[in-house]
Amino acid sequence: MAKAPTxxxxxxxxxxxxxxxxxxxxxxxxxxxxxxxLVETQRKNLEALTQANQLAVxxxxxxxxxxxxIMQQAIEQASGLFGEWTQPGAVDERLAKNVxxxxxxxxxxxxxxxxxxxxxTKAGMDVFSVLTRRLSQSFDEVRLYAKKQAAAH
Numbered sequence: 001m002a003k004a005p006t007x008x009x010x011x012x013x014x015x016x017x018x019x020x021x022x023x024x025x026x027x028x029x030x031x032x033x034x035x036x037x038l039v040e041t042q043r044k045n046l047e048a049l050t051q052a053n054q055l056a057v058x059x060x061x062x063x064x065x066x067x068x069x070i071m072q073q074a075i076e077q078a079s080g081l082f083g084e085w086t087q088p089g090a091v092d093e094r095l096a097k098n099v100x101x102x103x104x105x106x107x108x109x110x111x112x113x114x115x116x117x118x119x120x121t122k123a124g125m126d127v128f129s130v131l132t133r134r135l136s137q138s139f140d141e142v143r144l145y146a147k148k149q150a151a152a153h
Contacts, residue, residue: 034145041141048134052127059123066119070112077105 081101085094 037141037145041138044137045134048130052130055126055130056123059119059126063116063119063123066116070116 084097
């Protein structure tokens, strides 16, 4: 008995290998339905979804890499500060330095949050752009198909 395909097998297969409507329906024809145009439209939709998914994955990867970079910087800074705090010095000077360090850390935290937000927004906009472009193309295809059908009758 043949095993059902796994998710990994399906993901690795080219889209045309999964479901070829022209083979399934063969010579099946519905008056007024352009099966080839329908298949082509769905192929384009799948390509757009694949591209959008790739952009989303790249965006998440970039965001995660930047978060790791931020964390490494924070650990290095904390390590350096800990070394400075253990050095002898006047209490007033150390307190003033601690306030300056806290202010710098707060400002750096805000800048990092802004940067991460910008990365996330860019990734989302890239995905949104691909999907809206394909949606617009789909409307154009439907409009053209309707004109062809109207001209044929």
